[in-house]
Amino acid sequence: MNPVHALEEQPLGRVRALKIEDFLRRIVIFKDLSEKSLRLIANRIQTLTVKKGTQVICEDEAAKGVFFIHSGAVKLTKQDESGNEIIVCMKQKGDVFAEACLFSKTSLMYPATATMLQDGQLFFLDKMELEKGLHEYPELAVQMIQYMSDSLREMTSTLRDVALLDVYAKTVKTLERLGNKFNTSTSRWNIEIPLTIQEFATVVGTTRESVSRVFSKLKKEGIIDMKSRKIIILDMCRLCALMNTSY
Amino acid sequence: MNPVHALEEQPLGRVRALKIEDFLRRIVIFKDLSEKSLRLIANRIQTLTVKKGTQVICEDEAAKGVFFIHSGAVKLTKQDESGNEIIVCMKQKGDVFAEACLFSKTSLMYPATATMLQDGQLFFLDKMELEKGLHEYPELAVQMIQYMSDSLREMTSTLRDVALLDVYAKTVKTLERLGNKFNTSTSRWNIEIPLTIQEFATVVGTTRESVSRVFSKLKKEGIIDMKSRKIIILDMCRLCALMNTSY
DNA sequence: GTAATTTTGTGATAAACTTCACTGTTTTTG
DNA sequence: CAAAAACAGTGAAGTTTATCACAAAATTAC
Numbered sequence: 001m002n003p004v005h006a007l008e009e010q011p012l013g014r015v016r017a018l019k020i021e022d023f024l025r026r027i028v029i030f031k032d033l034s035e036k037s038l039r040l041i042a043n044r045i046q047t048l049t050v051k052k053g054t055q056v057i058c059e060d061e062a063a064k065g066v067f068f069i070h071s072g073a074v075k076l077t078k079q080d081e082s083g084n085e086i087i088v089c090m091k092q093k094g095d096v097f098a099e100a101c102l103f104s105k106t107s108l109m110y111p112a113t114a115t116m117l118q119d120g121q122l123f124f125l126d127k128m129e130l131e132k133g134l135h136e137y138p139e140l141a142v143q144m145i146q147y148m149s150d151s152l153r154e155m156t157s158t159l160r161d162v163a164l165l166d167v168y169a170k171t172v173k174t175l176e177r178l179g180n181k182f183n184t185s186t187s188r189w190n191i192e193i194p195l196t197i198q199e200f201a202t203v204v205g206t207t208r209e210s211v212s213r214v215f216s217k218l219k220k221e222g223i224i225d226m227k228s229r230k231i232i233i234l235d236m237c238r239l240c241a242l243m244n245t246s247y
Numbered sequence: 248m249n250p251v252h253a254l255e256e257q258p259l260g261r262v263r264a265l266k267i268e269d270f271l272r273r274i275v276i277f278k279d280l281s282e283k284s285l286r287l288i289a290n291r292i293q294t295l296t297v298k299k300g301t302q303v304i305c306e307d308e309a310a311k312g313v314f315f316i317h318s319g320a321v322k323l324t325k326q327d328e329s330g331n332e333i334i335v336c337m338k339q340k341g342d343v344f345a346e347a348c349l350f351s352k353t354s355l356m357y358p359a360t361a362t363m364l365q366d367g368q369l370f371f372l373d374k375m376e377l378e379k380g381l382h383e384y385p386e387l388a389v390q391m392i393q394y395m396s397d398s399l400r401e402m403t404s405t406l407r408d409v410a411l412l413d414v415y416a417k418t419v420k421t422l423e424r425l426g427n428k429f430n431t432s433t434s435r436w437n438i439e440i441p442l443t444i445q446e447f448a449t450v451v452g453t454t455r456e457s458v459s460r461v462f463s464k465l466k467k468e469g470i471i472d473m474k475s476r477k478i479i480i481l482d483m484c485r486l487c488a489l490m491n492t493s494y
Numbered sequence: 495g496t497a498a499t500t501t502t503g504t505g506a507t508a509a510a511c512t513t514c515a516c517t518g519t520t521t522t523t524g
Numbered sequence: 525c526a527a528a529a530a531c532a533g534t535g536a537a538g539t540t541t542a543t544c545a546c547a548a549a550a551t552t553a554c
Contacts, residue, residue: 078407086410088403100400103393111400134389141388142381146350148395153347153358155402156335160325163333163409163452167541196501205410207542212503228551414511444532454512459533475521 020045024123027068028094029143037137046124052194056114056122063101063110065126069093072120073182073193076112077202087203088112089155090193092182093120096147101127102134117193162205170204171214172242175224178203179233189236194229267292271370274315275341276390284384293371299441303361303369310348310357312373316340319367320429320440323359324449334450335359336402337440339429340367343394348374349381364440409452417451418461419489422471425450426480436483441476 020042024030030038047070050056056067059078067074069091076089076097089112091097100111134141161173179189195203201211218224223239225232233239267289271277277285294317297303303314306325314321316338323336323344336359338344347358381388408420426436442450448458465471470486472479480486 076403078403080407080411084411086407088406100396100403102396103389104396104400105393106397106400111403131389134392135385138382138385138388141385141392142350142378145381145388145391145395146352148392148399149347149349149351150353152395152398152402153351153353155399155406156323156325156347156358159335159402159406159409160327160333162406164327164331197503198501208502209504209543210541216503443530445530455532456513456534457511463533 020047023070024068026070026094027096027123029096029140029147030068032143033137033139037133037140041125041129041133044125044129048122048124050116050120050122052116052119054116056116057098057110059110059113061110062108063098063104063127065124066096066098066102066130067114068123068125069095069097070121070123072122073117074114074120075117075199076114078112085202086205087199088158089151090117090178090182090203092193099144099148099151102144103131117195117199167204167206167210168214169243170206171211172218172239174200174204175218175231175233176236176239176243178231179236179239187232189233191231191233195231196229200231267294270317271315273317273341274343274370276343276387276394277315279390280384280387284380284387288372288376288380291372291376295369295371297363297367297369299363299366301363303363304345304357306357306360308357309355310345310351310374312371313343313345313349313377314361315370315372316342316344317368317370319369320364321361321367322364322446323361325359332449333452334446335405336398337364337425337429337450339440346391346395346398349391350378364442364446414451414453414457415461416490417453418458419465419486421447421451422465422478422480423483423486423490425478426483426486434479436480438478438480442478443476447478 021035021038024038024042024045030041033041048056050072052072056074057063071093073093074091074095074097075087076091077085077087079085089097097114098110101108134144161170165173175191178191178193182191182193183189184192197211197215198208201208204211215224215226218239219226221238223233223235223242225234268282268285271285271289271292277288280288295303297319299319303321304310318340320340321338321342321344322334323338324332324334326332336344344361345357348355381391408417412420422438425438425440425442429438429440430436431439444458444462445455448455451458462471462473465486466473468485470480470482470489472481
């Protein structure tokens with residue numbers, strides 16, 4: 001029933017015995033936690049190895065706990081009654097998800113469905129354990145508030161874009177946003193996450209055909225390119241310029 | 248420059264001298280705070296009396312602090328470059344707003360514009376003071392996390408609706424949502440906040456004309472009514488039923 | 495490496511929604 | 525309470541976007 005139990009739990013190879021704390025340090029909300037507190041939390045953490053396409057949690061399932069991404073990427077989606085989907089957020093290494101279930105009295109369910117976009121490893125922490133931790137370690141609570149502040153901020157901006165912009169502008173803005181978030185030091189602006197046009201369209205909140213048409217234009221102008229499910233932004237300057245001009 | 252300073256500060260009549268703590272208790276995040284902690288926070292609180300239509304904060308203004316609503320209602324809006332507006336959230340007595348500026352390193356600006364929908368009184372707390380409080384009082388931090396969890400949850404649902412539903416369904420859902428949130432004990436499902444159709448349309452994320460057409464239908468069917476800027480939901484059952492049928 | 499499967503591109507058509515224009519109604523203001 | 529201002533209703537026209545259909549390309553699986 002619960003996907004978490006269905007997932008293969010694996011001790012991070014030989015590394016686990018060494019120091020799971022070192023991995024937790026890379027999670028944004030744990031970065032400033034004291035050694036001692038971190039060790040106590042590390043004891044409660046479960047490690048999960050998950051393949052691309054696996055649905056980690058489902059939006060109508062009882063919320064058991066919170067996830068941290070050690071590697072890989074995750075899309076958070078919601079559906080309407082007819083099964084249409086929107087990606088409300090994408091998360092990557094260092095991020096937290098399902099945090100909206102903390103202390104929630106509004107609902108005992110997860111707020112969204114989470115699906116792996118790449119193979120990766122997740123840390124899982126039981127809701128009650130994390131809640132206890134937040135009570136006991138103010139540094140942790142502060143980090144969580146900071147993380148949630150940023151999430152709220154990002155989401156209000158997304159809401160504005162989805163509600164007010166036309167397909168062309170939304171697509172360009174999404175490209176810019178993802179290019180800024182999911183690049184690596186070696187690839188300055190590429191979106192280092194495998195995304196089909198279909199999936200990209202559900203981030204934008206439109207159809208694959210509409211996105212395909214916009215992409216065709218941008219490719220012709222030499223602004224973007226696609227190689228093996230990854231979007232390459234060839235000219236970020238010109239891409240940004242598109243948003244400020246009336247096209 | 249800063250609206251906060253431009254607002255009339257007024258000592259809540261003769262009441263201030265008595266106990267501002269009693270008023271703070273009605274703010275959701277302070278409800279379980281210890282007497283002592285609450286008293287310390289109360290000392291830092293500024294009280295503001297604000298008229299309907301006043302813009303309390305602006306989305307491109309440096310974030311000075313967080314607001315709590317003692318009475319009245321507030322709309323939080325964002326705009327795109329062309330000046331089109333969307334209401335990302337509506338808040339009422341007991342609620343907090345501008346909380347997304349806490350600890351934020353992403354931006355030093357407020358995340359949205361806040362405008363009074365009714366005359367009311369607000370409490371203002373400097374960002375740094377509240378951050379200090381969150382470090383010192385774990386109960387407060389926990390309440391804040393809970394509040395933010397609920398906000399995140401609500402916002403992801405809003406995003407789904409705005410992105411996936413058609414105007415008719417969005418309008419009906421918005422009616423239902425506001426009816427559940429802004430009623431009073433005496434009026435079971437009415438929206439006890441003065442809203443023009445124009446404003447309602449910016450909550451839904453569409454034009455006033457479109458909402459007007461939907462409202463016309465719903466009035467004709469005896470499901471809703473409007474009296475002096477307030478929406479009356481005559482038949483909540485039938486309204487909800489509309490969302491589950493293919494109309 | 496080839497077949498099977500999935501994904502994509504694009505024209506044509508249809509539907510939904512916005513915009514415009516204007517009249518009528520309600521609310522506010524002095 | 526009357527005049528002014530703001531807001532609302534509605535048809536018609538125009539635009540944008542979704543949907544459909546199908547061929548082509550890319551990716552995955554064996």
